Amino acid sequence: MRIVNVTQGTPEWHAFRLLGIGGSDAPVISGDSPYKTRRRLYLVKKQLEVEAEDDKEFIFAKGHKTEALVRQNFAELTGAEMAPLCGIHEQFDHVRTSLDGFDAAKYGVFEAKLVGRGVLEDAKEFGTIPRHHWVQIQHNMEVAGVDLGQWYGHNGSDNGMLIEVKRDVKFIRTQLEQEHEFWGMVKEGILPALDKRDDLIPNDLAILQELRDAKEFLDNAEANFNAVKAKLDLYGHPRVRGAGILAYKSSRQGSLDVKKIPGVKSLLDSYTERYVEKFRSAPSKESWTVTVDKKAGK
16 A cells, blocks of 8 residues: 555545545445445546535544544554554555554554444444445455454444454455446546436426426415414404305324333333334335425526
């Protein structure tokens, strides 16, 4: 690995990331990222779209307040102090990494993530970590030229879990091929295919323009309806009838916060998220949600 002297979170660091494929880009290219699609990543690399701050697990690059705690806890667990490091692959300039820490002799690459209770429970019970984290560590091991990585998941307060990750030679070979292909598309200006999470911008906007007009009409009509409805209080009676209208006042019960019932919260906390998820009902049928894009003109 060729070391690059840049500090995480600085303009120079952002420029360094734009010039190649980093660890957080790897799961996007493999199709494992819950945050970003290949097309969005392409637009970011081409500087046609600003990178969204969507990876809340990315602790160190943001100077997250838990950084000191995570480093302290890791040092207590291992006796090793990890410092951030940026580097480029020995053979491929576009394959690079921004490591949370590195120890070539013993621990390899270090990747810290701010995660929820469910992720920590899976790590503790099954020794598993999220797939996109695993892909990121595989990429980082390839860049660093080591066979070992350390995933340290932390909840941001006082609970952390350390999982050792070993190099997967077969996966890395396939991953590198995909990264080379993707970077070739960036260099040649070939837009990746649409993912179902991408926004389609059709050439024919007639339906969308018609829908926007209808949505604005509906919103205005609803606002006018609510304004007129408020005038019913002038009658001074809870039920009124006439002109083909029946109006009456009613109230709804407030929502029930079951966690405030004595004993319920502690009971729920005793269950794992995996267990609780068994009782979640099936998702509803897909339907369209329409909002006005205030950032775009008509």
